[in-house]
Amino acid sequence: MKAAMFVKPGTVVVAEAPMPTIEKPTDAIVRIIRACVCGSDLWWFRGISQRKANTFVGHEAIGVVEEVGDDVTAIKPGDFVVVPFTHGCGHCAACRAGFDGNCSNQEPGGNGGYQGQYLRYTNADWGLVPIPGSPADYSDDTLNSLLALSDVMATGYHAAASAEVAQGDTAVVMGDGAVGLCGIIAAKLRGAERIIAMSRHEDRQRLAREFGATDIVAERGDDAVKAVMDLTHGDAADAVLECVGTDQAVQTALQLGRPGSLVGRVGVPQNPQTNTTELFWRNIGLRGGAASVTTYDKDLLLDAVLQHVIDPGKVFTKRFDLDHVQEAYEAMDQRTAIKSLLVISQD
Amino acid sequence: MKAAMFVKPGTVVVAEAPMPTIEKPTDAIVRIIRACVCGSDLWWFRGISQRKANTFVGHEAIGVVEEVGDDVTAIKPGDFVVVPFTHGCGHCAACRAGFDGNCSNQEPGGNGGYQGQYLRYTNADWGLVPIPGSPADYSDDTLNSLLALSDVMATGYHAAASAEVAQGDTAVVMGDGAVGLCGIIAAKLRGAERIIAMSRHEDRQRLAREFGATDIVAERGDDAVKAVMDLTHGDAADAVLECVGTDQAVQTALQLGRPGSLVGRVGVPQNPQTNTTELFWRNIGLRGGAASVTTYDKDLLLDAVLQHVIDPGKVFTKRFDLDHVQEAYEAMDQRTAIKSLLVISQD
Structure with a gap:
């Protein structure tokens, strides 16, 4: 499969990546439909913060579930989902209080690689946010607004x-x-x-x-x-x-x-x-601090998008395919885009 | 009239003070029944913070209104009142939001001198908290709890x-x-x-x-x-x-x-x-920050005391008359009292 990879400050390439597999019974494998570039990605793109060379990048997406671990019962293959940058377990003190951005059962460093074709998502049972129907049921604009629910709107x-x-x-x-x-x-x-x-x-x-x-x-x-x-x-x-x-x-x-x-x-x-x-x-x-993405999406933001009360997808002012991920970063870096959309798959 | 006066670190005396008079139409003169010593008074008593010599002290009391300025209509002579350390006007943005401790119409430095027989209280119309009846209607314990509403309980x-x-x-x-x-x-x-x-x-x-x-x-x-x-x-x-x-x-x-x-x-x-x-x-x-004394008292704390839901007066573990104000401070300073009560008048 293909995924965006950080090489050095200023350079992101599309590289061949190993197909992710279920490693823990709480995992899900998600086929990514759309992803995007975050303002916080510019910190390492610009070389202001350190990032290890040759690491897969991105932390915002929507996609379709391919496979789930044995402990995942609320989500099943074929489900269309928001893929939050957070990975709330749903049952620790932070998640119960509505602060899943600080879930104490998050896997450290498990958040990279959403800008690619497939992703292993941890704590899938509670963390993923199911969207009714399938990607084909939604307009292009609504898909963008659903994508915004993975981070920027919740933040x-x-x-x-x-x-x-x-x-x-x-x-x-x-x-x-x-x-x-x-x-x-x-x-x-x-x-x-x-x-x-x-x-x-x-x-x-x-x-x-x-x-x-x-x-x-x-x-x-x-x-x-x-x-x-x-x-x-x-x-x-x-x-x-x-x-x-x-x-x-x-x-x-x-x-x-x-x-x-x-x-x-x-x-x-x-x-x-x-x-x-x-x-x-x-x-x-x-x-x-970090947003409570799953909590806010499930509580009110997903409904607000589905009922067209809010249109956060309008923040995506430029669109790229995965092969042009470098241009997607450059558009953000040079402020020619408010936020860059990455269309990974058409369905 | 008599009032407690700071002389130098470690020394508070009872001194003759000028009888306060109405200076602004929003003022009231209050005859003090009970006052007390605050933990924050220990900062200057101990010489840790600076205070001008020969200044009148104290910022917590209950009393009976003697006289009011022309703009004071909600409070009248004879009213029994909590005398908050705050002086909320009731109509600035801070007061409207319930943060009268930060009233923008407070008189700078107008808070001293509650440990004495009479006090000029600014912004009296909204700032003072009327108590039903008169001091004689209440038990000794309830009077102490009412006194606690002037600062410590609200804080x-x-x-x-x-x-x-x-x-x-x-x-x-x-x-x-x-x-x-x-x-x-x-x-x-x-x-x-x-x-x-x-x-x-x-x-x-x-x-x-x-x-x-x-x-x-x-x-x-x-x-x-x-x-x-x-x-x-x-x-x-x-x-x-x-x-x-x-x-x-x-x-x-x-x-x-x-x-x-x-x-x-x-x-x-x-x-x-x-x-x-x-x-x-x-x-x-x-x-x-500073407590919203008038807001909290009017919203719920006065009722909670009058209905004996709370008994904050129990924090007063030693009692003194005004002539023994030095001992009242020493008891707090040496931690032999949790909080020192000053009985200024019996009725």
């Missing part, structure tokens, strides 16, 4: 859930990448009345408005804080979604909320130290 | 609310001072099924159990983490109340919760920098 939702966006709220969303844009969808889905999107790119501002943003702030840092204060007549936001992860973004995010508000963050943090004493005096909370 | 409740303690939860309460003990009351009031109290003093352990603690952990640091993990069979706590404020306590608190849990902290932080990257990878939230 945007985690920002909104961590920030506890509630009915009638004014929410600020920092970051106009695919995750931030999905954060806007999530804030609207949770009933935010006013959604202030921070974006300085016209194409992304357009999509932000289409997803539900009511206001756009193009400024950064202190100017961004001033703009949000002006827009809210000094009241500040009820909830802040931090979908960037840089030090500046976190520091700005922590200035945008009213007392009692939470910053929900999903941008992988780069700066380890935060002055939390200042947060104490302002009663500002900081929360976030 | 313990803020830890539980910030940690979002919910029905059936396992909560850990760090700190066996009066605030931590009130945190136990609050966790129980919010429906926690299991309450693990961290305490190494027998008298406080006894009161912790009386207030609802189901388990006691006497260890600190890594040993405390291990003890909580053992008690929860490795699941960790659903909510953590941090009622100490030292660096070690915060670092320990951040180890005790399951993924998705919040550390609700009310201990004034001493260490400004926290490694929040680690919190991200574990999906742990950190939140807290």
Whole structure:
């Protein structure tokens, strides 16, 4: 079978890979239909984070189950599924509390290789999210939105859930990448009345408005804080979604909320130290981490896509086949695509 | 009139003070019935934090309204009231959101001098909490519990609310001072099924159990983490109340919760920098600050005291009159009292 492989910073190739097999009774083998490139993949593509050479890559997909292990009873061959980047067992304390991104029974390092024809998925029984019918039952646009449920939409939702966006709220969303844009969808889905999107790119501002943003702030840092204060007549936001992860973004995010508000963050943090004493005096909370993909999909996101309440698939602005995976990464790296889709199979 | 005055670290005297008068139309003058000493007062009593010499002290009381400004309509002379350390206006964004501890219309530095015969209280119309009847209608014990609503009980409740303690939860309460003990009351009031109290003093352990603690952990640091993990069979706590404020306590608190849990902290932080990257990878939230005293009292705590559901007044283990205020501070300083009561007037 064929799969995308990281060679060195800036280079991803399509290589011949061994066909995965059931290794544990909780595994499933999934034939991948669509996959995509994540903003977090750019860290190693750009050489900012280390990655071992000649490793298979990708952690977002939809597909059809080929084979399951003996302990997998909720999923059967032929099932069409969302393949989350998380691998929740469904029964540990984290999963029971709805935080399957921190499942204590996850297999370390078992998340690579979704950008290929077949994948071994661990903790398949609870972790995979069954989609009614088969790929052929869905339009191209809906397939894209279903693919978004494997990470980016659930991650945007985690920002909104961590920030506890509630009915009638004014929410600020920092970051106009695919995750931030999905954060806007999530804030609207949770009933935010006013959604202030921070974006300085016209194409992304357009999509932000289409997803539900009511206001756009193009400024950064202190100017961004001033703009949000002006827009809210000094009241500040009820909830802040931090979908960037840089030090500046976190520091700005922590200035945008009213007392009692939470910053929900999903941008992988780069700066380890935060002055939390200042947060104490302002009663500002900081929360976030890896998304609860399976929980959110099963609870509400899959239904929201199937009922066309949300269209997160619109974040895919360029499409490639597996043979052109290098171009898919380059489009993200050069910001000519908001998010790159990889069509692995037509059915 | 007489009032307690800070002279120098270790010395508080009773001094003649000018009778307070209405300065703003939003003020009220309150005749103090009972006041008390706060753990946070020990910072300047011990000389750890700076305080100007010859300043009037105290920020917790119950009393009877003597006079009100022209804009005060909800409160009238003769009303028996809880006198919160906070001064919420009731209409700014913070107050509307239920965080009156961060009211943007508070008068800076207007909080001193509750340990005296009379007090000018700002933002009286919304900030003061009316108690039905008069002091003579209540038992000695109930008066103490009403006094606890001016700070310590509301602060313990803020830890539980910030940690979002919910029905059936396992909560850990760090700190066996009066605030931590009130945190136990609050966790129980919010429906926690299991309450693990961290305490190494027998008298406080006894009161912790009386207030609802189901388990006691006497260890600190890594040993405390291990003890909580053992008690929860490795699941960790659903909510953590941090009622100490030292660096070690915060670092320990951040180890005790399951993924998705919040550390609700009310201990004034001493260490400004926290490694929040680690919190991200574990999906742990950190939140807290000054309590929403008026909000919590009006919402539920006053009713809970009046219906004898909670008895926070039990934290007052020593009683003094105003002339013995020095001894009241010393009893707290030397830990011979959990919290020192000051009886200012008998009616």
